[in-house]
Amino acid sequence: MQLSKYNASGNDFVIFQAIDNSYFNSIDRSNLARKLCDRFSGIGADGMIVIKRANSKCDFAWEFYNSDGSEAAMCGNGSRAAALYAYKNQICSNVCSFETKAGVIAATIEENSVEVALSEPKKLSEPFSKMGLEWSFYDTGVPHLVSFVDDLEVFDLEVCKAMRAKYNANVNYAKFDGKRLLVRTFERGVENETNACGTGMAASFFTGFERFELSSSVEVVPKSTEILNLRFDGRTIHFKGKVCHIFDTAIY
Numbered sequence: 001m002q003l004s005k006y007n008a009s010g011n012d013f014v015i016f017q018a019i020d021n022s023y024f025n026s027i028d029r030s031n032l033a034r035k036l037c038d039r040f041s042g043i044g045a046d047g048m049i050v051i052k053r054a055n056s057k058c059d060f061a062w063e064f065y066n067s068d069g070s071e072a073a074m075c076g077n078g079s080r081a082a083a084l085y086a087y088k089n090q091i092c093s094n095v096c097s098f099e100t101k102a103g104v105i106a107a108t109i110e111e112n113s114v115e116v117a118l119s120e121p122k123k124l125s126e127p128f129s130k131m132g133l134e135w136s137f138y139d140t141g142v143p144h145l146v147s148f149v150d151d152l153e154v155f156d157l158e159v160c161k162a163m164r165a166k167y168n169a170n171v172n173y174a175k176f177d178g179k180r181l182l183v184r185t186f187e188r189g190v191e192n193e194t195n196a197c198g199t200g201m202a203a204s205f206f207t208g209f210e211r212f213e214l215s216s217s218v219e220v221v222p223k224s225t226e227i228l229n230l231r232f233d234g235r236t237i238h239f240k241g242k243v244c245h246i247f248d249t250a251i252y
Contacts, residue, residue, distance in 0.1 A: 001016065001250060001251050002016060002248065002249075002250050003015070003016050003036070003043065003248070003249050003250070003251060004016065004085060004245065004246075004247070004248045004249075005043060005045065005245075005246040005247050005248075005249075006081035006084065006085060006243060006244065006245055006246060007081070007243070007244045007246055008077035008078070008080045008081045008114075008196070008198070008241065008242075008243045008244070009077050009195070009196035009198070009222055009224055009226045009228055009241050009242075010077075010194070010195025010196040010222060010223065010224025010226060011046045011047070011075075011077035011078065011081075011194060011195060011196050011197065011198070012044070012045045012046055012246070013045050013046065013047050013048065013049050013077075013078050013081045013082075014036045014037065014043050014045045014047075014048045014049070015048075015049040015050075015051065015081065015082065015085045016049075016050060016051070017050070017051040017052075017089065017091070018050050018051065018052055019051065019052060019053050019060070019091070029048070029050060029063065029065060030065060030069035030070070030071070031069060032048065032065075033047070033048040033065035033066070033067065033068075033069045034067070034068065034069040036048055037065075037066075037067035038067075043249070045067065046066070046067055046187070046190055046194055047064060047065060047066050047067060047072075047075060047078055047189070047190075048064075048065040048067075049062055049063070049064055049065075049078055049081065049082050049085070050062060050063040050064075050065075051082065051085065051086060051089075051091065054098065054099050055099065056099060056104075058096075058097045058098050058099050058104060059086065059091060059092035059093075059096040059097060059098055060086055060091050060092060060096075060098045060099075061098055061099035061100075062079075062082050062098055062099070062100055064078055064100070066187075066188070066189025066190060067189065067190050068189050068190070068191065070188075070189045071101075072101075072142055072189060073100060073101035073102040073141060073142055074100050074101070074102035074105075074118075074119065074140075074141025074142050074199060075141070075142075075198065075199065076116070076118060076140070076141065076197065076198015076199040076200075076201065076202055076239055077196055077197065077198035077241075078198070079098075079100070079105050079107065079116045079118075079198065080107070080114040080115075080116055080198065080239070080241065080243050081114075081243050082098065083096060083098070083105075083107035083109055083114050083116065083243075084109055084112065084114050084243045084245065085245075086098070087109045088245065094108065094109040094110070095107075095108050095109075096109075100141075102119045102141040102142070103119040103141075105117065105118065105119070112242050112243055112244065112245075113240065113241065113242050113243070114240070114241070114242075114243050115229075115238055115239065115240035116238070116239050116240075117236045117237075117238050117239075118140055118141055118198075118199070118202055118236065118237045118238075118239055119140070119141050119236075120235055120236060121138050121139065121140050121202070121203070121206045121237060122138065122139040123137070123138055124137040124138060124139055124143060125137040127211070130163065130166075131159050131162065131163065133147040133149070133159070134147060134148075135147050135163070136203075136207040136210075136211060137167070137169070138203045138206055138207065139203075140199040140200075140202040140203045140206065140237065141199045141202075142169075142170065142199050143167070143168065143169035143170065144169055144170045144171075144172055144199060144200050144203035144204075145163055145167060145169045145170070145171050145172065146172045146173075146174055146200075146203050146204050146207040147172070147173055147174070148174050148175065148176070148207065148208070148211075148212060149173050149174070149175055150175065151175070152173055152175050152182055152184055154173070155173045155184045155193070157186065157192075157193065159171075160186035160193070161186070161191075164186060164188050164191075168188070169188065170185060170186065170187050170188050170197060170199070170200055170203075171185070171186040172184065172185045172186075172197070172200045172203060172204050173185075174204035174207065174208065176208060176212070176214060179219070180218070180219045180220065180221050180227070181201075181204060181205055181208060181214065181218050181219070181220045181221070181230075182220075182221050183197075183200060183201050183204045183220060183221070183222050183223075184222070184223055185197035185200035185201075185222070185223075187200070193223065194223070195222060195223045195224035196222035196223060196224045196226065197222065198239055200222075201220045201222060201228060201230060201239070202230060202237045202239055204220070205218060205220060205230045205232070205237065206232065206237060209232055216231060216232045216233075217229070217230070217231035217232075218230055218231075226241060226242065227241070228240060228241035229241065
């Protein structure tokens with residue numbers, strides 16, 4: 001079983017392909033994700049990506065699993081890692097598209113920099129106050145709560161856990177420092193803060209654009225401190241940053 005590990009902005013992923021391998025089509029992938037993503041007894045990752053044959057004119061399709069074995073419709077950083085993996089494994093060219101449960105994702109690869117066009121953002125509710133903070137609620141492939149704060153150190157795991165449970169959403173704290181958008185994210189499926197979250201950065205960026213007159217193009221910095229570029233073209237959020245191929249391995 002050939003596995004690869006990729007890192008995108010501090011999010012890490014175990015990736016393999018099941019295009020022409022019946023073994024991969026018969027195993028319990030949820031259980032496999034829990035085993036492989038375990039940081040003590042497995043490879044260790046935020047998520048597992050399975051590259052599959054597409055049912056359309058797309059270059060490929062994917063399944064995405066969180067580290068707890070739950071399946072997610074979309075993962076922003078994972079989509080960039082998947083595109084680079086597919087390109088390096090000659091599944092697609094440097095301009096490609098692939099199927100996700102959140103819709104078709106387009107990607108462009110330039111060396112180790114990958115830009116993806118995410119699904120159209122959707123407002124899930126009007127802004128509201130809860131637990132002492134004001135929240136916006138958007139779906140950028142998966143649901144995200146966003147609160148703009150003056151100090152990112154107010155990031156409170158207990159608040160995040162409560163909001164995640166009540167709204168079944170990821171939870172983001174964001175701050176614009178006058179130059180860059182800074183974001184911290186609590187991810188469902190990982191059930192903790194992660195070093196980065198692509199759809200979370202996209203939701204935070206879109207909240208800033210919609211509500212706080214943020215520019216339609218901005219640099220975004222997650223907890224990992226890597227700098228990413230996000231832009232909104234009036235319909236779609238484009239999300240660009242470096243992806244690192246960590247290693248390949250085989251397990252039996």
